Amino acid sequence: MDRFAHPVFADLPETVFETMSRLARQHGAINLGQGFPDGQGPDDVRAAAARALESVSNQYPPMMGLPSLRTAVAAHYRAHQGLDLDPEREVMVTSGATEALAGALMALIRPGDEVVLFEPMYDAYLPLVRRAGGVPRFVTLKPPHFRIEEAALAEAFSERTRLVLLNNPLNPSATVFPEADLALVAAFCRRHDAVAVCDEVWEHVIFDRRRHVPLMALPGMRERTVKIGSAGKIFSLTGWKVGFVMAAEPLMRVLSRAHQFLTFTTPPNLQEAVAYGLTKDDAFFETMRDGLGRSRDRLARGLSDLGFTVLPSAGTYFLSIDIAGFGEGDSAFCERMVREHGVAGIPVSAFYERGDVTNLVRLCFAKNDATLDAAIERLAGLVHAG
Numbered sequence: 001m002d003r004f005a006h007p008v009f010a011d012l013p014e015t016v017f018e019t020m021s022r023l024a025r026q027h028g029a030i031n032l033g034q035g036f037p038d039g040q041g042p043d044d045v046r047a048a049a050a051r052a053l054e055s056v057s058n059q060y061p062p063m064m065g066l067p068s069l070r071t072a073v074a075a076h077y078r079a080h081q082g083l084d085l086d087p088e089r090e091v092m093v094t095s096g097a098t099e100a101l102a103g104a105l106m107a108l109i110r111p112g113d114e115v116v117l118f119e120p121m122y123d124a125y126l127p128l129v130r131r132a133g134g135v136p137r138f139v140t141l142k143p144p145h146f147r148i149e150e151a152a153l154a155e156a157f158s159e160r161t162r163l164v165l166l167n168n169p170l171n172p173s174a175t176v177f178p179e180a181d182l183a184l185v186a187a188f189c190r191r192h193d194a195v196a197v198c199d200e201v202w203e204h205v206i207f208d209r210r211r212h213v214p215l216m217a218l219p220g221m222r223e224r225t226v227k228i229g230s231a232g233k234i235f236s237l238t239g240w241k242v243g244f245v246m247a248a249e250p251l252m253r254v255l256s257r258a259h260q261f262l263t264f265t266t267p268p269n270l271q272e273a274v275a276y277g278l279t280k281d282d283a284f285f286e287t288m289r290d291g292l293g294r295s296r297d298r299l300a301r302g303l304s305d306l307g308f309t310v311l312p313s314a315g316t317y318f319l320s321i322d323i324a325g326f327g328e329g330d331s332a333f334c335e336r337m338v339r340e341h342g343v344a345g346i347p348v349s350a351f352y353e354r355g356d357v358t359n360l361v362r363l364c365f366a367k368n369d370a371t372l373d374a375a376i377e378r379l380a381g382l383v384h385a386g
């Protein structure tokens, strides 16, 4: 261990997304690993950013975010999720959901507080919780349905529980939690007087006419939920790193104290363009969902035809395949897949700390048809090689 390093980071491996994208470049592989779309995102949203770069100030915007964006965020969530948010007191703009998460965990966890985490979990969560001094308590969700069960919550919660970190829809399992599961989480939060940080970056990327239910909308949760969103996912512009945080004023006050010393602000032209994009009508969001839903079906069908077991995907850019029949773990399988067959994926074990799930590989279907078809063809080679 490096003597200068904080123990949480000293022995931490590089994030699996960076590793797999590098391997994909090295091997000329089709990158179905890290989650980003093939396309450029909506032309008009990018044009709005370009215009704003020329016409609005490029100096520091207000620390809480441009008023135009905060107003647009509140209006957006009123229209799409029925939330009633005060744009001045309950909405803050961050540099991506990642900053929002880091800031919320820094601001809300006191050393020794217990934090309930649901695995599989996004790989940033655990190091950030630990760095903030939190003591993780895991709820392990099992394939293929990844449901939240009362007994598991009862085991994870204690009188020291301070915070619950939930991701819905869930990356990597592509689960959209049924309302019954959310109600269980809410009941435990109320009973234990815990704050819920709910990472809802995938809220618009859900399929088959499902509806996203924000945890904040459940009884008793309005005052104890920090809701996190990301324009990167809403507009298929993952490099933009414009996020938003919504919370009741007493929580927001402390969240803003962390944010002011993390990034303080986010590029103003991107904020302006996101404000424009959030006012788009329902048809835009439906077209995006329908397109991604078709891509999901195309990849799922191609893989099933090759004999793979494909797990259900209700949302996100991802589906998982079960590779148990290949006689190797998910990490070894992914290494072989990228090096020898030219397709990058993500081993789902990277999202587990405790549960021993090593038979799933996550693949990103947010790609054009030609990319998906080429990947399926290469995977046919893998199946034949055995």
Ligand code: PMP
Pocket (backbone or CB within 6 Å): 035, 095, 096, 097, 098, 099, 122, 167, 171, 199, 201, 229, 230, 231, 232, 238, 241, 242, 243
């Ligand atoms: N949370 C989850 C669950 C994610 O999947 C991602 C990125 N895909 C993020 C947070 C990070 O979002 P951002 O790029 O806005 O920081």
Ligand code: GLN
Pocket (backbone or CB within 6 Å): 015, 017, 018, 033, 034, 035, 036, 171
């Ligand atoms: N969230 C993206 C994914 O799940 C990756 C983001 C990143 O690389 N940090 O693929």
